[in-house]
Amino acid sequence: xxxxxxxxxxxxxVGPACYSQAPASxxxxxxxxxxxxxxxxxxxxxxxxxxxxEENYSFKPTPDVRSFGQLVxxxxxxxxxxxSQAAGETNPGKNVEKTKTSKADLVAAVKDSVAYxxxxxxxxxxxxxxxxxxxxxxxxxxxTLLSLNTAHTDExxxxxxxxxxxxxxVPPTSAGQPPPPAK
Numbered sequence: 001x002x003x004x005x006x007x008x009x010x011x012x013x014v015g016p017a018c019y020s021q022a023p024a025s026x027x028x029x030x031x032x033x034x035x036x037x038x039x040x041x042x043x044x045x046x047x048x049x050x051x052x053x054e055e056n057y058s059f060k061p062t063p064d065v066r067s068f069g070q071l072v073x074x075x076x077x078x079x080x081x082x083x084s085q086a087a088g089e090t091n092p093g094k095n096v097e098k099t100k101t102s103k104a105d106l107v108a109a110v111k112d113s114v115a116y117x118x119x120x121x122x123x124x125x126x127x128x129x130x131x132x133x134x135x136x137x138x139x140x141x142x143x144t145l146l147s148l149n150t151a152h153t154d155e156x157x158x159x160x161x162x163x164x165x166x167x168x169x170v171p172p173t174s175a176g177q178p179p180p181p182a183k
Contacts, residue, residue: 028126034143035121038150041157042114045075047172048160049110054103056167066097068163072106073097075156079113082149083120085133086142092116117149 026032049072057069066074073096084091096109129143140148161171 028124028129030126030143031121031124031129034129034146034150035118035124038117038121038146038153041150041154042079042117044172045072045153045157045160046107046111046114048157048164049103049107051169051172052103052160052164052167056163057101057103057106059163059167061163061166066159068160069101069103069106070097071156071159071163072110073100075153076106076110076113078152078156079110079117079149082145082152083113083117085135086129086145086149087120087123088133117146121146 052068057072058067060067076096077094080092080094094109094113096106096113100106100109124142124146126143129146130141132139133142133145134140135145135148157173161173164171
């Protein structure tokens with residue numbers, strides 16, 4: 001029952017944030033809706049990257065997974081990859097995951113990658129978003145590619161939440177919410 005209540009409260013809290021991203025008279029409601037959703041999760045990733053202390057950027061829950069810092073770099077690299085393809089541009093190929101290790105560099109890199117994606121959204125229209133582009137072996141609409149980026153970002157934010165929790169840190173999307181009941 002409490003989980004359902006928390007879910008409902010989260011939807012109520014996030015809904016206006018997503019809606020506020022699109023002007024009421026938007027001529028590109030699909031693009032603006034996609035940008036709103038992306039903005040919420042991208043902000044959560046940036047917030048998580050900022051919250052994790054520098055000394056935990058090399059933390060791996062198990063040896064066979066990425067470190068927290070590598071996750072941040074991976075999200076930045078994926079942002080560039082998905083968004084450049086949707087824009088029809090050459091991937092800037094920052095290779096953040098493999099070249100950056102400090103918190104300052106990784107937070108800056110993920111912020112820069114989000115800014116890059118935001119520019120792509122700003123230049124996207126519903127009509128341009130319906131144009132097809134090749135992604136691996138698929139022909140996808142450009143907006144579908146941007147939606148994949150949002151899903152990918154969301155997936156790795158979930159990983160980041162686990163890392164934060166393992167270090168006793170409340171993730172950005174849970175800050176201000178009551179703690180779960182003790183068992």
